[in-house]
Amino acid sequence: AENKEVTRWHGFAVRVYEIPGHDAGHLGLAPDSLAWFIVGDLIQGIGTVVIPSPEGDMATYFSTLEKVIALNPEVIIPSHGIPMRSTHRLIETLNHRRERESQILKLSKSGNSKEEILEQLYEGLDPRLQPLAMQNIESHLEKLNKEE
DSSP, X not given: OTTOEEEEETTEEXXXXXXXXXXXXXXXXXXXXXXXXXXXXXXXXXXXXXXXTTTXXXXXXXXXXXXXXXXXXXXXXXXXXXXXESSHHHHHHHHHHHHHHHHHHHHHHTTOOHHHHHHHHTTTOOGGGHHHHHHHHHHHHHHHHHHO
């Protein structure tokens, strides 16, 4: 499906982009001018996206963020939140995920369980959000295990 023209916008072809990570079949849309890029659940305006297993894959998510950052669209349109100028939020999200992964790796190598990692990294998190945070911890651990 990648690069298939699906419609036109102001004379530009609008193409489908494969942007997996949050979900294996996640797609985005952008015109050839890259004036905008609809990224769906790749990022959110506030907070971070959950990368649930088995649909999501953290390594793929990192690669997809890097891919869209390299395309450098003018406006990012997420499915949750308002459109954002530039790739700043994508870069911020990728840096946050890398930092979080570093923290998880350090705590895991110190013998902490997933539950202990959750308690330490997400202290004070609303209990309703803890299962989502745990999914991201598990996705990071899965990525780290594959890389060993």
